[in-house]
Amino acid sequence: MKVLGSVGKVVLGVGMAVILWAAFLYAHPAESFIGESSRIVFFHVPTAWISALAFLLAAWHSALYLKTRKIERDDAAASAARLGVLFCVLATVTGSLFAKVMWNSYWNWDPRQTSIVLLLLVYGAYLGLRQAIEEPERRATLSAAYALVAFATVPFLMFAVPRMYASLHPDTVINARGKVEMSPDIKLVFFTSMIAFTALFAWMYALDVKATRLVRRLEERADGGHTA
Amino acid sequence: MILRAAAAVFVKDLRTEWRTRVALNALLLFAFSVLILVGYAVGPTRLALEDRPIVNSVLLWIVLFFSAMTGLSRAFVNEEETGTASALRLSAPPAAVFLGKLLGNLALLGVVMALVVPLFLALMSFGIAAPGLFLAILAFGAIGLASASTFIAAIVAKTAAKGALFAVLATPLLLPPLVAAVTGTRIAATEPELAAGLDAVRLLFAFDGIMITASFLLFDAVWRE
Amino acid sequence: MTPDAPTAAVSHGALFYVAAVNIIIWAGLFAYLVHLDRKVRSAMSRQTPEDPS
Numbered sequence: 262m263k264v265l266g267s268v269g270k271v272v273l274g275v276g277m278a279v280i281l282w283a284a285f286l287y288a289h290p291a292e293s294f295i296g297e298s299s300r301i302v303f304f305h306v307p308t309a310w311i312s313a314l315a316f317l318l319a320a321w322h323s324a325l326y327l328k329t330r331k332i333e334r335d336d337a338a339a340s341a342a343r344l345g346v347l348f349c350v351l352a353t354v355t356g357s358l359f360a361k362v363m364w365n366s367y368w369n370w371d372p373r374q375t376s377i378v379l380l381l382l383v384y385g386a387y388l389g390l391r392q393a394i395e396e397p398e399r400r401a402t403l404s405a406a407y408a409l410v411a412f413a414t415v416p417f418l419m420f421a422v423p424r425m426y427a428s429l430h431p432d433t434v435i436n437a438r439g440k441v442e443m444s445p446d447i448k449l450v451f452f453t454s455m456i457a458f459t460a461l462f463a464w465m466y467a468l469d470v471k472a473t474r475l476v477r478r479l480e481e482r483a484d485g486g487h488t489a
Numbered sequence: 490m491i492l493r494a495a496a497a498v499f500v501k502d503l504r505t506e507w508r509t510r511v512a513l514n515a516l517l518l519f520a521f522s523v524l525i526l527v528g529y530a531v532g533p534t535r536l537a538l539e540d541r542p543i544v545n546s547v548l549l550w551i552v553l554f555f556s557a558m559t560g561l562s563r564a565f566v567n568e569e570e571t572g573t574a575s576a577l578r579l580s581a582p583p584a585a586v587f588l589g590k591l592l593g594n595l596a597l598l599g600v601v602m603a604l605v606v607p608l609f610l611a612l613m614s615f616g617i618a619a620p621g622l623f624l625a626i627l628a629f630g631a632i633g634l635a636s637a638s639t640f641i642a643a644i645v646a647k648t649a650a651k652g653a654l655f656a657v658l659a660t661p662l663l664l665p666p667l668v669a670a671v672t673g674t675r676i677a678a679t680e681p682e683l684a685a686g687l688d689a690v691r692l693l694f695a696f697d698g699i700m701i702t703a704s705f706l707l708f709d710a711v712w713r714e
Numbered sequence: 715m716t717p718d719a720p721t722a723a724v725s726h727g728a729l730f731y732v733a734a735v736n737i738i739i740w741a742g743l744f745a746y747l748v749h750l751d752r753k754v755r756s757a758m759s760r761q762t763p764e765d766p767s
Contacts, residue, residue, distance in 0.1 A: 285732070296728030301735050308739060327710050344746075351742045355735040362731045382661035389657050393650045402714045403644050406707045407658060410640060413703040414662055414696060465746070472750055476757040483760060 264467045265460065273460050280454050288450045291443070298362040303450055305359055307458035309352040309377075314462070315345030316384065320412040323405035335401035336477060338408060339391060340469035344462065346384045353377050364429055373430040383411045397477065491588070494581045498589025503596070505567075512597060516560035520605045523552045524612065533614035545615040546674035550667055552609065554634065556601055561638035562655040564590045565646035574646075578712065587639065587708040591701075594635040594642075602631060618681040626673035626686065629693035633666040636697060640704040643711045666696045 265273060284303040291299035318341035326334035356374065357367045368374060387408055394400035443451060506512055527548050536544055568574040577586060606627065609615065617623045641659040645651050673689030680686065 281736070297732055298728040300729075300732040304732075304735050304739055327707075347742060347746050351739050354738050358731050358735050358738075362728050379661060379664055382664070386658050386661050390644070390648070390654065393648050393654050395649075399647060399714055402710055403647055406711045407641075407644055409707055410700070410703045411662060413699050414637075415665070461743075465743075469750060472754050476753060479757045479760070 264463045269460070270464070273457060273464070276453070276457050277461070280450065280457055283450045284454065288446045289444065291447055295362055298359060299447070301355065301359045301362070302447075303454045305352060305355040306451070307455050308348045308355060310455060311458055311462045312345050312348035312352055312380070314459070315341045315348060315466070316380070316412065318466075319345060319384075319387075319408055323408040323412075326401055326405045327409075330398075332397060332401060332477070333474065335397070335405065336473040337470050338405060340466060340473050342384050342387055342408065344466055344469060346381065346388065348462070349377065349381050349384065353381065360429075369429075371429050379415055383415050387411065397481075491582055491585045494585035495588035495592065498577070498581055498586055499592045499596075502564075502589065502593040506593070506597075512560045512563045513600065516556050516597060516601045517604065519559045520552055520556040520601055523555065524605060524608060527552065527609075528612040531613070533612070541615070542675045542678040543671075545609075545613050546671045546678065548613070549606070549609050549615070549674060550630070550671050552605060553598075553602065553630070554663065554667060556605070557598060557634045557638055558656050558659065560597060560601070561594045561635065562642045562645060562652060564594055564639055564642040566642065566651055569646045583709045583712045584705060586712060587643070587705060590642075591636055591639045591704075594639050595631065598631050598635050602627060615678065617678055619677045619683055619686065622683050622686045622690070623674065623677040625690050626670055626677060626693065629690060629697055630666065630670040630673075632697045633670075633693055633700060634663065636700045636704060637662045637666075640700070640708065640711075643708060647711070647714055662700075666693055669693050669696070 280303070284300055288300065288303070290297050291302075319338045322334045322338035322341060325331075326338060353374075356377070360369065360371070360374070361367045387404060390407055391400055391404050394403060531544070531548065565574070568577060581589075610617065637659055641655060641662070644658065645655045648654055669689045669692040673686045673693070676686040676689065
């Protein structure tokens with residue numbers, strides 16, 4: 262699974278540097294944000310988006326594992342969940358910094374903050390379950406079942422609860438009126454950043470899947486050595 | 490067919506439970522101990538009047554939640570430990586097994602609630618303004634607790650860690666319905682009209698529906714593992 | 715937060731948070747790299763001693 266060629270990696274590296282420059286020096290601060298805090302959006306939103314993407318991938322591969330019983334699907338689900346937790350932690354912490362600037366408190370149990378912590382707990386539990394089972398097939402089946410039940414119940418709250426209670430969180434990218442309300446310079450940097458972070462995630466994900474597969478094969482060989 | 494098999498599983502579990510009453514005793518002992526602790530330490534008068542509805546709601550659901558965590562994990566662990574699981578696998582379809590176990594856990598939780606909730610209300614002088622809403626919240630909350638616990642119990646029974654893992658896996662899934670149940674209970678304690686707590690009931694109902702549907706779809710894979 | 719607060723001071727403070735956000739994100743990605751490296755390495759080292767036997 263090769264996601265980025267060597268040219269792609271160079272482009273991504275240079276692109277990330279350009280995005281960093283543009284986020285600080287090219288884009289103007291947005292209105293209705295305190296000071297320069299709108300620049301946080303260029304980094305916070307991609308991490309949140311990627312964690313959602315990763316959890317979606319984890320559920321997708323879990324479902325396919327239960328369908329096909331191919332252990333490679335389990336590797337892919339585990340990698341996606343692991344990266345999802347990583348980006349979810351990053352989204353939580355950066356979001357909390359944003360909350361500090363905008364609302365002068367790191368944590369105020371805003372529905373968004375509550376639901377992202379729930380996500381962290383759920384996928385933390387998923388990874389805990391994986392660690393508790395030795396046998397690969399059993400681990401794959403049970404964790405896939407848990408991932409799917411968790412995915413069915415918790416994201417429902419991710420989407421239902423923040424809309425039921427008043428949230429201080431700014432509109433999501435496409436707001437309730439169905440429009441992207443950003444000035445052109447901010448829009449350019451924002452969407453470039455989303456693409457770049459997604460590409461970075463694709464690379465990390467491919468790498469993690471490969472590593473997981475490698476580690477599992479090495480362990481299988483070691484176990485085979487014991488029984489022989 | 491499935492309903493009859495489920496009823497058979499349910500009755501079988503009730504019989505075995507009645508013989509030893511391990512789960513019921515554990516649940517009740519735990520619930521009463523916590524109840525005494527809460528009643529003694531907090532009591533009916535120690536809280537400021539405006540704090541009572543929310544604190545009492547939280548305490549009530551903490552008692553129920555932890556009781557569920559101690560007692561409801563037994564559902565499948567017993568079968569795997571005594572080696573009767575494979576017999577059950579052969580004799581009943583998975584959906585029936587799940588439904589039977591779910592009903593068993595629900596019955597267990599129902600008995601505990603029927604004893605603990607009135608006692609809690611009395612011990613804490615916790616008045617309820619909308620009894621209908623309160624009962625709806627209790628019922629849907631119990632279904633949520635029981636369905637999530639039953640499914641997680643099926644997963645946990647297949648692992649080596651069992652008890653320790655049960656709480657870790659069940660808690661994050663149960664937090665959203667518990668928050669809704671606490672909110673609903675607080676509203677039931679203060680607002681006499683039913684409509685005020687409808688959001689909480691709706692959320693609990695949605696959770697129960699999703700949880701039970703997902704469990705039925707996925708139980709097959711877990712049970713055959 | 716007050717309307718007559720000097721904006722320069724506010725923006726400076728906010729920039730500090732933007733920088734902190736960046737440091738956290740890149741530190742997180744770096745920590746992940748370390749984790750991945752360690753995982754592959756430990757699997758390889760567990761493997762090698764068993765090979766000759």
